[in-house]
Amino acid sequence: MISLIQNVLSDPKLLTSFEAYLRCDDKHYLANNLLFMEAMSQLRHENDAKNIESMLHRIYETFLAPKAKLKLNDVTTRQQVYDDIHALSWCILSNEDAAEILKETEQQVLDTLTTKLEDFTRAKNLNTLHPSPSSADSCSTHSDTPSIKDRKIRVMIIGGGFTGFTVASILDRMPVFHVTLIDTKDSFEYTPGIVKRIVHPDRSSTMRVRHDTYVKNGKVIIGYAEDIGNDAHSVRVNDKTIFFDYLVMATGSSYTSELKSTDVSSIYRLSGLDQVNSELVKAKRVLIVGGGLVGCELAAEIASSTFPGKYPKKQVTVVESHDTLLSRSDRSQQSKALSYLTDDLGVEVVCNERIIDIMDGGTGSRYIGSSGREYNGYDKVFIATGTRPHSGLLLKATNDPLLDTCVDGWGHIRVKPTLQIEHWKYDHLFAGGDVTNVIEEKTGYAATLAGVCIARNICRLVKGKPPLRQGTKGTLPAPDKPLHGIMATQGQQKDKLKSVKKHLRFLNPSWAALKRYDEKQYLQMVQGETSSTPTFGRLPRRLTLPNIQHHVTAPSPAAVFN
Numbered sequence: 001m002i003s004l005i006q007n008v009l010s011d012p013k014l015l016t017s018f019e020a021y022l023r024c025d026d027k028h029y030l031a032n033n034l035l036f037m038e039a040m041s042q043l044r045h046e047n048d049a050k051n052i053e054s055m056l057h058r059i060y061e062t063f064l065a066p067k068a069k070l071k072l073n074d075v076t077t078r079q080q081v082y083d084d085i086h087a088l089s090w091c092i093l094s095n096e097d098a099a100e101i102l103k104e105t106e107q108q109v110l111d112t113l114t115t116k117l118e119d120f121t122r123a124k125n126l127n128t129l130h131p132s133p134s135s136a137d138s139c140s141t142h143s144d145t146p147s148i149k150d151r152k153i154r155v156m157i158i159g160g161g162f163t164g165f166t167v168a169s170i171l172d173r174m175p176v177f178h179v180t181l182i183d184t185k186d187s188f189e190y191t192p193g194i195v196k197r198i199v200h201p202d203r204s205s206t207m208r209v210r211h212d213t214y215v216k217n218g219k220v221i222i223g224y225a226e227d228i229g230n231d232a233h234s235v236r237v238n239d240k241t242i243f244f245d246y247l248v249m250a251t252g253s254s255y256t257s258e259l260k261s262t263d264v265s266s267i268y269r270l271s272g273l274d275q276v277n278s279e280l281v282k283a284k285r286v287l288i289v290g291g292g293l294v295g296c297e298l299a300a301e302i303a304s305s306t307f308p309g310k311y312p313k314k315q316v317t318v319v320e321s322h323d324t325l326l327s328r329s330d331r332s333q334q335s336k337a338l339s340y341l342t343d344d345l346g347v348e349v350v351c352n353e354r355i356i357d358i359m360d361g362g363t364g365s366r367y368i369g370s371s372g373r374e375y376n377g378y379d380k381v382f383i384a385t386g387t388r389p390h391s392g393l394l395l396k397a398t399n400d401p402l403l404d405t406c407v408d409g410w411g412h413i414r415v416k417p418t419l420q421i422e423h424w425k426y427d428h429l430f431a432g433g434d435v436t437n438v439i440e441e442k443t444g445y446a447a448t449l450a451g452v453c454i455a456r457n458i459c460r461l462v463k464g465k466p467p468l469r470q471g472t473k474g475t476l477p478a479p480d481k482p483l484h485g486i487m488a489t490q491g492q493q494k495d496k497l498k499s500v501k502k503h504l505r506f507l508n509p510s511w512a513a514l515k516r517y518d519e520k521q522y523l524q525m526v527q528g529e530t531s532s533t534p535t536f537g538r539l540p541r542r543l544t545l546p547n548i549q550h551h552v553t554a555p556s557p558a559a560v561f562n
Contacts, residue, residue, distance in 0.1 A: 005113055009038065010222045010238050012186045012212045021120045030116060032070040033109045036063050040106055042184070044099055045224050048388070049092050056098040058272065060085060064105070069274070074112050077105040152178040153462060155218075156235055156244035158225045158393065160188050160211055162444040163433035164250035166451025166536075167458075169214045169526045176462065176543040179218030180244065181211055182225050182237050188214075190522060191444050194273075195294070199301045201277050209523055228397040232426050246428050246458050249413060249421065250451070251390035253434035253442070283379030284311045287367065289355050290385030291320030292327070293441065296337050298382055303345035316347045317378070319369065321354040321385075328441060387442070389413070389435045394421075401425060412437035417469040419454050428461070430454045440478035448526065449476045452537045459540040474538030 008014045015034075022030040039062070043055050062070050064078045084101045091097070099106075155171055157164045160183030172179040188209045211220040227236035234243045280286070286302055288295050295318055303316045318325070318341065324334045325341070341347040355375075357368040367375040389411045394403040406414050406421050413431040414422040415438060421429040432450030434442045453475045457467035471477030526536065 005037070005110070005117060006238060008117065009034075009041070012210060012220050012222060015186060015222065016210075017124070018117070018120055021123065022116060029071055029073050030112070032063065032072055033074075033112050035070055036072060036109050037106070037113065039063070040099065040102065041224075043102075044095050045184070046095055049094070052093050052095055052098050056085060056093065056101065058275075059102065061275070062272070072105075072109065075105050075108045077108065081105060152176060153246070154244045155179050155246045155248065155458065156242065157181045157248045157250055158235065159183060159248075159250035159252055159390070159433075159435075160185065161250060161252040161433060162191075162447035163252075163451040163454070164188075164248065165209075165214070165523075166448050166526050167248050167250065167432075167455045168211075168218070169523060170452070170455040170539060171458065172215050172218050174459075174543045175217075177218070179215055180221065180242060181215050181218065182221045182223060182235065183211060184222070184224055186210055186220075186222055188523075195298050195301050197273050198276050198280065198298075199305055201274060214523060225393050228393065228399045228403060230399075232399050232403065232429060246461075247430065248454055248458075249391075249394070249429070249431035249435060250433050250447075251393065251435050252447075253387040253389045279380050280314075281307050281309050282311075283314060285315045285378045285380075286317070287375055287378040287381045288316065288318045289367070289381065289383050291318050291322070291325040291349065291351070292384065293443065295320070295382075295384035296325055296341065298384060299341055299347050300345060303341070303347050316345075317350065317375070318347060319350045319353050319355060319367075319375065321352070321370075323352050325349065325351070387434065391435055408437050410437070417471075418457055418467040419450055419470060420457070420467060427467075430457070438478050443479075446479055448536050449478065451526075452476075452539060456538070456540040459543055462543060476537040 008018050019031050019034055022034060036059070039055075039059050043052070043059065046052050046055055060081055062068055063072050064075070064081055066078075081101060088097070088101070153176055155167070155177050157168050157179065160168075160181055164181060164183070165188040168179050168181050171177045188211060190209070221237055221242075223238040225235050225237050228234065228247075229236065229241075230243065232247070233245070234241050235247070236242075280302070288299050299316050299318050302314050305314075306312045307314070320327075324331075325337045326334050329337075338349060342349055350369075350373075352371075353373070354370040355367050356370050359366045359368065365376075365381070367378075367381070369375060391407045391411050391413050394407050394413060397403045401424075403421075403423065406423050408414055413436050415431050415436045416422055419430050419432050419436070419438075420427055421431050423429065432438075432454050433447035436450070438446075438450070440446045450470065453468065453470040456475060460467055468475055
């Protein structure tokens with residue numbers, strides 16, 4: 001039954017249907033059991049010790065604490081988990097240690113879900129939840145498998161951020177392709193709305209688009225890609241092997257804070273952001289570590305807002321390790337940002353200061369700066385620096401030849417100007433967005449441009465044409481001047497820019513304008529369904545099966561969906 005539950009958790013349609021079924025019995029909060037299992041999967045795949053500890057505390061506060069928002073009513077382990085967490089509060093926990101603390105709770109939740117899944121299966125008249133061996137993505141060698149000449153070209157996308165979202169949105173609409181999107185969460189998250197969602201949740205949308213609303217002809221798998229093999233033509237995910245013709249690594253990066261998330265469920269994610277907002281509302285003093293684009297935007301939003309409660313105005317401090325804010329921009333933009341934050345909004349900005357240690361005490365954490373200054377007494381702290389590129393899949397892949405040489409010393413994937421991964425043997429592997437070594441301001445806007453370029457290059461390779469260097473023949477170059485440069489020319493867009501720049505005048509104009517839209521409008525832009533929007537470059541022409549004579553590698557006799 002555990003494997004059946006895993007099948008539900010990995011399929012967005014089944015997951016949504018099962019969750020709705022559980023919510024029919026609201027008084028028992030049964031759907032929260034499902035969210036707990038998703039949180040446990042996330043915990044098991046986290047390797048950073050600091051994140052593991054915060055994730056463990058979040059799981060307790062969310063599901064087990066006396067005032068938990070997503071309370072589990074059918075478990076008897078609350079006090080034991082609380083005692084175990086506090087007994088190990090001075091230890092460095094591994095994900096195995098954290099999972100062990102929650103082991104008995106997880107078993108009780110699993111027992112509840114097992115019973116409900118059996119009821120759900122009968123109610124929906126589902127004979128089995130096991131995948132069919134002849135499914136479109138299995139590449140089995142049964143007699144009903146399409147011939148190599150006629151079958152669709154398989155595009156595997158790992159990561160559902162801006163790059164993955166863009167490539168999938170474009171290629172899934174073309175009959176020639178079968179797109180498989182693997183992501184750790186069930187939805188694309190529109191990160192330009194995160195800061196607004198934290199500060200003003202009442203004015204924000206859900207920020208998420210479920211992957212299966214734009215991957216309609218292919219397949220979405222919720223899970224963690226674990227290995228690449230078979231001469232770099234297969235991915236292992238959820239104990240299954242799936243073959244592909246083209247691979248797009250769009251795994252992105254993460255902060256050690258709430259600004260980016262791998263939360264599977266929108267509900268779990270929004271509950272976490274609601275908690276952040278609650279902490280922010282109660283705070284008198286706020287510390288933001290990092291004076292880059294995100295840190296400055298966050299500081300501006302908080303300092304310019306009026307909150308309910310005891311502290312309507314917040315005392316905000318920004319600590320930046322460089323000698324100026326927005327270190328990758330030019331001096332003019334840096335000066336504007338500093339003046340806006342300090343003179344207009346009263347934010348304290350401390351440059352040339354690196355946080356070198358964090359000390360926990362009875363009155364809260366103390367952040368020790370390289371100057372010797374202690375930053376204490378802050379009620380809420382945001383870490384807006386230290387992004388980690390998610391390139392681990394290439395580093396640990398067992399493929400022969402190895403793929404770890406494609407990752408540089410900073411953990412970024414090396415790519416060619418065509419966004420093909422730099423490897424001496426393979427030209428069918430692509431990467432885009434935060435995970436790459438492209439010199440650019442790492443924003444969703446830049447990742448979208450990369451996605452358009454990758455989609456066009458896959459189409460060109462299918463047609464037997466050479467791939468394009470990003471920035472040529474209608475593709476837009478990576479924005480290497482992060483806070484100025486690409487200006488929209490459409491009248492309507494200029495009006496939007498003027499409105500945005502009144503509040504966030506230091507932002508890249510095109511990226512700032514995207515904050516005026518929500519996730520659904522952004523999807524329409526990427527799919528070319530609206531004209532009065534920021535341009536992302538020329539989209540590829542629609543490809544259909546009868547016109548394509550593309551050679552693809554046949555799967556080996558052992559290429560079954562294990």
